[in-house]
Amino acid sequence: MKHNKILKALFSVTGVILLSKLLGFVKQMVTAGVFGATIETDLIHLSEGFVGNIKYVLVQTLLTAFVAVYLHTKEEDDGAARRFAADTGRAFTAITAVMVAVVMLFAPQIARIIAPSYPAELTARLAMYLRIFSPALVLFVWIAVFHALLNANQRFIPGELEGANQSLILLALVAGLASVLGVRILVVAFLAAAVWNALFLGVVSRRYWEAARSNPFRNPAVKELLRMTGPLLLGYAMVYINQQVGNILVSGLEAGTVTAMDYAAVLFNLVGTLIGSFCSILFTYITKKISQKDHESAARLTLRAAVLLVAVFLPISILMILCAEDIVTIVYGRGAFAADNIRVAADALVGFSLGVVPLVVRDLFSRVQYAYQDSKQPMINSTVSIAVNIGLSVALCPVLGVLGVSMAGSVSLLVCGGLNLITARRHNAFLRYGELLKCLPWLCVGSVVCLLTARWSIGCWQTQGALLRFALVTLTAGGAYALSVSPLLLRLLRKENEPAA
Numbered sequence: 407m408k409h410n411k412i413l414k415a416l417f418s419v420t421g422v423i424l425l426s427k428l429l430g431f432v433k434q435m436v437t438a439g440v441f442g443a444t445i446e447t448d449l450i451h452l453s454e455g456f457v458g459n460i461k462y463v464l465v466q467t468l469l470t471a472f473v474a475v476y477l478h479t480k481e482e483d484d485g486a487a488r489r490f491a492a493d494t495g496r497a498f499t500a501i502t503a504v505m506v507a508v509v510m511l512f513a514p515q516i517a518r519i520i521a522p523s524y525p526a527e528l529t530a531r532l533a534m535y536l537r538i539f540s541p542a543l544v545l546f547v548w549i550a551v552f553h554a555l556l557n558a559n560q561r562f563i564p565g566e567l568e569g570a571n572q573s574l575i576l577l578a579l580v581a582g583l584a585s586v587l588g589v590r591i592l593v594v595a596f597l598a599a600a601v602w603n604a605l606f607l608g609v610v611s612r613r614y615w616e617a618a619r620s621n622p623f624r625n626p627a628v629k630e631l632l633r634m635t636g637p638l639l640l641g642y643a644m645v646y647i648n649q650q651v652g653n654i655l656v657s658g659l660e661a662g663t664v665t666a667m668d669y670a671a672v673l674f675n676l677v678g679t680l681i682g683s684f685c686s687i688l689f690t691y692i693t694k695k696i697s698q699k700d701h702e703s704a705a706r707l708t709l710r711a712a713v714l715l716v717a718v719f720l721p722i723s724i725l726m727i728l729c730a731e732d733i734v735t736i737v738y739g740r741g742a743f744a745a746d747n748i749r750v751a752a753d754a755l756v757g758f759s760l761g762v763v764p765l766v767v768r769d770l771f772s773r774v775q776y777a778y779q780d781s782k783q784p785m786i787n788s789t790v791s792i793a794v795n796i797g798l799s800v801a802l803c804p805v806l807g808v809l810g811v812s813m814a815g816s817v818s819l820l821v822c823g824g825l826n827l828i829t830a831r832r833h834n835a836f837l838r839y840g841e842l843l844k845c846l847p848w849l850c851v852g853s854v855v856c857l858l859t860a861r862w863s864i865g866c867w868q869t870q871g872a873l874l875r876f877a878l879v880t881l882t883a884g885g886a887y888a889l890s891v892s893p894l895l896l897r898l899l900r901k902e903n904e905p906a907a
């Protein structure tokens with residue numbers, strides 16, 4: 407029954423994510439067709455990316471640390487858990503307000519750091535955008551708290567609607583005001599979506615939080631959260647620094663490259679969002695088992711999830727690599743988005759796609775450690791991998807351009823995933839990886855079948871249009887892969903009630 411409940415949650419969230427991402431693709435298709443990839447879109451993408459990366463640090467930190475502390479607190483006192491939720495929002499609002507003030511004050515210096523090749527006039531415009539975007543960080547804190555609170559109570563769908571809301575708001579504003587405001591409508595849409603999502607999630611999660619007139623920093627659960635978030639913030643901050651290094655390197659290439667790479671990242675993030683959402687759902691169930699001292703069940707769930715997620719996302723990675731140019735053409739190849747933009751975005755997508763399976767391993771096994779309230783070791787693992795990423799990005803960007811930068815990111819995911827596999831077992835001795843190794847031959851055979859079938863299909867239908875060719879290749883290669891790994895999946899379903907290997 408429990409397994410059916412988890413699968414139901416996964417499938418429900420998958421539908422919402424696919425809807426959100428479909429709207430996201432429509433949004434990107436519209437903005438790419440209307441505004442193209444220019445120096446002005448680069449400025450907006452750089453400033454939005456700077457603030458968005460800080461948002462990523464805050465959201466991922468709270469989604470991870472909050473759930474673990476909240477569930478442990480709720481096991482003891484439901485009222486204390488509700489007060490903890492509100493106090494978390496208040497405490498992080500104060501912290502974030504300081505961050506906003508720093509960005510506002512030092513925006514010119516930050517602009518010179520993230521785009522060192524820009525002349526003074528472009529630097530000044532970039533600083534202006536940074537100041538406009540940064541106040542939204544306060545709203546993102548509350549969005550993160552409400553999202554984490556809903557996840558902890560196994561209400562996963564409202565938080566996943568955030569992306570759909572953002573896309574709908576942008577599409578409506580572009581349709582109504584683009585002729586008046588031009589490319590600046592992207593800024594207005596970003597801020598309007600932040601306001602709406604904060605209000606929406608606040609209302610939906612209202613039954614789970616309770617405001618109190620007290621110093622939030624004196625709440626013992628908030629203190630525990632802050633203790634846990636220290637390493638998390640440092641780890642995610644390293645991710646943020648790593649992403650900024652990539653932007654700095656790419657901003658020195660031809661105009662429009664930053665925008666084209668961002669569009670490729672949007673495509674990769676469809677897969678990344680699915681992986682992250684699945685892992686967040688599993689994290690809730692794993693943490694609950696650990697809080698109940700059922701470590702063997704937690705290990706069994708983790709191992710089954712690892713195999714299933716890798717089996718699902720492996721062919722997606724292969725098809726994204728082989729069909730990168732077709733995918734970019736289908737989504738963005740119209741209007742002002744020119745052939746050179748398509749080429750750059752496709753190169754970036756190839757590099758990103760190499761990291762799909764490592765991302766599964768990294769996210770799942772880092773969350774196992776967070777479930778044991780260990781945020782220090784994942785931070786160390788992340789820092790090591792980011793150092794690898796920065797070094798490879800600097801070395802490969804002059805040679806391979808955006809492909810080198812995106813490939814470096816995938817290698818760093820592989821390093822981090824491997825380290826997380828090793829360190830997660832320190833917390834749970836039942837995490838025996840023999841089951842993963844037994845499944846590896848099936849996955850290798852499936853990959854070869856998928857790769858060869860896809861290459862053959864591309865050759866057969868090379869004269870067809872991008873959309874039809876991609877659909878035929880996906881159906882043919884995906885079907886062949888599914889047939890080749892079906893014995894593995896059926897075996898896993900039959901053994902789901904047996905002890906972990």
